[in-house]
Amino acid sequence: MSAFHFLFLCLLFLTPISNASTTATARQPRPNALVIPVKKDAKTLQYVATIKMRTPLAPVNVFVDLSGPFLWVDCEDGYVSSSYRPTPCGSPKCEVAKSSGCIVECHSAPRPGCTNNTCDVVLDNPFIKDFLYGGGLAEDVIALQSSGGRKPGMLGLARTPVSLPSQLASKSGLPHIFSLCLPSSTTSNGVMIFGNKHYVSLPDKIDYSKLLTYTPLIINPVSTAPSFRVGDSSYEYFIQVKSINVHGKRLPINRKLLSINKDGFGGTKISTRTPYTSLHTSIYEALAEAYSNAAASMNISRVEPPLGDFPACFSSKNIEHTATGPRVPAVDLVFEDNNVWRISGSDLMVQAEDGVMCLAFGDEGENARTSIVIGGRQLEEKLVVFDVASSKLGFSNSLVGGGTNCANFNL
Known part of the structure; x- marks a missing residue:
C-alpha cells in the first residue's frame, strides 16, 4: 500500500458527492505501479472504484471519469480526517486548479468542506446535466495498492494538473501513463493501473503490452x-x-x-x-x-x-x-x-x-x-492505455477472444 497527499475538492451542501484531488507524498519506497480494482454498477452502468482516503484511512467509492478534471468526494457525509488541509485563497495550488474564486465566509463551524479563505472550484455533476456545483479545494491522504463506503464521489482522470494520474505521476515518480480494463459484468472486477507499461494476463500469461x-x-x-x-x-x-x-x-x-x-x-x-x-x-x-x-x-x-x-x-x-x-x-x-x-x-x-x-x-x-x-x-x-507522456492511446482486441478478461491481469 502506498500513501500520498493529494489535492481534492469538497462539495458544499449542493449534492451528495464532492470533488477531490491529491498532494504531497510521505517518504516511502517508490512503487513499480499503482492499481485500483474497478466494478460496474448495475443501476447506472458506470464504473466504480474504491480508494482509501483520510487519516485514519477509510474506504471511499468513486465513479471512474475520463472527462473529470478532479478527484472529488462528499465532505457533507461525515468527513473526518486529521490530515485534511484546506487550500488557502491566492495560493499557487488555486491557480493550478483554476479556482473560480474564494470562499470568504462559511456559515458554520469550520470543518472539511466549510472553511473560510478557501479556493472555490466549479465542477459539473455528470449525472445531472447542465448544472454546475462549487466546492472547496483541499488536500488529504490517499492510499493505493502498489505492485512489485460511502456515497460515491468522482475520480477524475482527465488531462489536468490536479487529476489523479497527473498527481500520481508527479508524486510517485512513475511515468504519466494509466490504463483501464473495464469489466463487462457487474459481478467481476476490472482494474486501473497507474505508471506501468507491462500487462500480463492469466491463465496463459499473455503480455498484452506487446499486442497493443x-x-x-x-x-x-x-x-x-x-x-x-x-x-x-x-x-x-x-x-x-x-x-x-x-x-x-x-x-x-x-x-x-x-x-x-x-x-x-x-x-x-x-x-x-x-x-x-x-x-x-x-x-x-x-x-x-x-x-x-x-x-x-x-x-x-x-x-x-x-x-x-x-x-x-x-x-x-x-x-x-x-x-x-x-x-x-x-x-x-x-x-x-x-x-x-x-x-x-x-x-x-x-x-x-x-x-x-x-x-x-x-x-x-x-x-x-x-x-x-x-x-x-x-x-x-x-486493455486501453492512456500514455499521456507520449500523447498516444493504446488498445487491445477483446480479451475474451484470447480466453481471458479484465479480472485476470497478473499485477
Whole structure:
C-alpha cells in the first residue's frame, strides 16, 4: 500500500458527492505501479472504484471519469480526517486548479468542506446535466495498492494538473501513463493501473503490452467543459478517426464531422460517462442503414419499432453466438495512421428483450458537440492505455477472444 497527499475538492451542501484531488507524498519506497480494482454498477452502468482516503484511512467509492478534471468526494457525509488541509485563497495550488474564486465566509463551524479563505472550484455533476456545483479545494491522504463506503464521489482522470494520474505521476515518480480494463459484468472486477507499461494476463500469461495498437491522442483547442476560461483547451481525450467501415465497406458520411473545427465541434473522444457509443445524427443514420444492409446479407432482419434508447434493432433468430458474443457484421473505426479499432460481438450488440438485439450505439443529435463519443460498452474487456507522456492511446482486441478478461491481469 502506498500513501500520498493529494489535492481534492469538497462539495458544499449542493449534492451528495464532492470533488477531490491529491498532494504531497510521505517518504516511502517508490512503487513499480499503482492499481485500483474497478466494478460496474448495475443501476447506472458506470464504473466504480474504491480508494482509501483520510487519516485514519477509510474506504471511499468513486465513479471512474475520463472527462473529470478532479478527484472529488462528499465532505457533507461525515468527513473526518486529521490530515485534511484546506487550500488557502491566492495560493499557487488555486491557480493550478483554476479556482473560480474564494470562499470568504462559511456559515458554520469550520470543518472539511466549510472553511473560510478557501479556493472555490466549479465542477459539473455528470449525472445531472447542465448544472454546475462549487466546492472547496483541499488536500488529504490517499492510499493505493502498489505492485512489485460511502456515497460515491468522482475520480477524475482527465488531462489536468490536479487529476489523479497527473498527481500520481508527479508524486510517485512513475511515468504519466494509466490504463483501464473495464469489466463487462457487474459481478467481476476490472482494474486501473497507474505508471506501468507491462500487462500480463492469466491463465496463459499473455503480455498484452506487446499486442497493443496505438494511435495519437490529440488536443481539442476549445474547452468542452461546462465552465471554462476563454482560451482553455479541452482536457478530455480525443483521437482522430478518418473513416468508419461497416462489414468492410466505408460509410458515406461528411468527413468534416470527423475533424475538430475552430469552435471545438466535431471529432472523436473517449468517455466513461457515456454507457454506449453515441454519434452525430447524420453519422448514426448512415451507420444504421449500412448496418441493416450488412445484417440482411447474413439473413439477420431488422425489427421495428425501435426499443428504448436503441433505434436500430434486429431479430436474434438467425444470429449465431460465439465465445466473443453474437456473430454479426463488425464496425471498424479507422484512424489517420490506418490502424483500426474493431467493434464486434458483445461490444456491438445489446440484448434488448427476448429474441431482439440492438446496435449498441446512440443518436446524440444534429447539434452534438462531439461527433463520436466512444462509450463504456465499447471499452469493456479491452486493455486501453492512456500514455499521456507520449500523447498516444493504446488498445487491445477483446480479451475474451484470447480466453481471458479484465479480472485476470497478473499485477
